[in-house]
């Protein structure tokens with residue numbers, strides 16, 4: 001077995017076969033003028049597919065609600081023009097041998113920068129973060145319309161030839177604003193003292209999405225403990241709380257949980273199984289039985305990523321731990337974000353063991369669609 005073989009095993013998801021375990025993490029690029037992905041966007045994704053990625057998750061692409069995006073060039077996942085653009089992206093990616101699904105998103109009351117959407121931003125309780133008012137609290141009608149918009153986006157994903165859909169339920173955006181006690185103060189059926197009560201919105205979104213795509217189309221859900229508003233938040237403080245949170249989401253229609261953390265090697269509950277214990281995706285899989293995707297700082301050390309594994313450098317933990325965890329099937333897939341921004345051929349380089357070619361991440365590469 002070569003050092004990186006656990007990464008290069010195929011994976012089956014319902015009827016979908018992935019050629020390896022490497023997923024391109026969803027990454028907002030804010031480079032779709034008028035919300036429409038064009039040739040440059042298709043080419044950007046095609047390059048990662050040609051570079052060997054198994055599954056591409058698109059940048060967050062927003063559902064059909066006023067103020068569902070927080071930057072002006074985030075792509076839409078609604079309307080003929082944008083969907084036609086996404087169809088082109090899917091065809092380009094398929095032509096290069098990878099699978100692809102859009103990450104469907106509503107940014108809630110978050111701020112992307114100084115830009116303001118055309119409509120007032122919306123969230124469960126009109127809060128950006130605890131005690132930070134922004135925008136308005138959603139009405140029953142808003143909530144129903146938002147759930148329907150998620151379902152339409154999922155149906156459109158299937159219709160235009162995408163392989164799956166990922167619902168963005170992480171990082172302090174709309175769905176996560178319902179999960180989080182700090183931003184969901186509602187006293188109706190969309191709020192509550194417990195996380196399972198505050199999960200009702202996500203459950204209803206997933207049920208509607210599942211009903212829209214049928215039983216065989218894979219639906220992924222991205223979740224995180226942390227929020228961009230506060231990296232220290234933990235929605236679930238124990239495995240019991242995590243099971244009570246994630247179990248109903250799987251039951252409602254999520255086939256795969258994409259468990260976002262900032263460093264994949266951080267144990268989720270070190271007080272239980274130590275500093276090298278199961279990570280978030282590991283616990284989520286153990287508790288729900290659903291396949292999971294992990295993520296977080298893979299390959300950021302550049303050449304060190306492989307070299308350290310071979311004993312050629314310091315800091316062996318990252319790749320060594322990734323391979324060990326994947327060989328044990330602690331989780332099923334690994335998403336790679338920033339390393340793939342800087343190097344579309346990152347997967348090929350890792351597969352070939354080409355240490356010299358690995359450069360890590362350079363933030364300057366965010367300036368354009370490399």
Ligand SMILES: Cc1cc2nc3c(=O)[nH]c(=O)nc-3n(C[C@H](O)[C@H](O)[C@H](O)COP(=O)(O)O)c2cc1C
Nearest residue numbers: 025026027028059060260295296297298336337338
């Ligand atoms: C430029 C950029 C944009 C991102 N946009 C999104 C997004 O649209 N949706 C999402 O779920 N995560 C987003 N993320 C988080 C990534 O998907 C990923 O979880 C994070 O970068 C950690 O992985 P990495 O260490 O491999 O980069 C973004 C990250 C970056 C760097």
